[in-house]
Amino acid sequence: QAQLVESGGGLVQAGGSLRLSCSTSGVVFRTWNWGWFRQAAGKEREFVSGITRSGITDYGDSVKGRFTVSRDNAKNTLYLQMNDLRPEDSGVYYCAAAGRDYSGDNWPSDFMSYWGKGTLVTVST
Numbered sequence: 001q002a003q004l005v006e007s008g009g010g011l012v013q014a015g016g017s018l019r020l021s022c023s024t025s026g027v028v029f030r031t032w033n034w035g036w037f038r039q040a041a042g043k044e045r046e047f048v049s050g051i052t053r054s055g056i057t058d059y060g061d062s063v064k065g066r067f068t069v070s071r072d073n074a075k076n077t078l079y080l081q082m083n084d085l086r087p088e089d090s091g092v093y094y095c096a097a098a099g100r101d102y103s104g105d106n107w108p109s110d111f112m113s114y115w116g117k118g119t120l121v122t123v124s125t
Helices: none
Strands: 003-007 010-013 018-025 033-039 046-051 057-059 067-072 077-082 091-098 119-124
Touching (some): 003 091, 018 033
Antiparallel strands (some): 067 077
């Protein structure tokens, strides 16, 4: 049974930075594709970033140039470095795993197989 546990969320002022982590177990981490999604209050869950098993990255348009996704296969951990945070970045951030390769941009939520419970990010003005 796959387990994904996010951490690193919190309250930060606009312009600040946070680094999210997703610790995983129950899957062979290096063989999976990994993504970050977020959901703001009253909104649908949206794709933030993804990294394939081969290290290819993808980002949602609203975070390009500010967020960086990375993976440490030795630690079975996924990361999301978030810089220049804005109030509209607030929400619950989820990590998720996909066993298949997605050919396009903006991975859809229903493509993912496993999900964490999320970590809350709040960006104040």
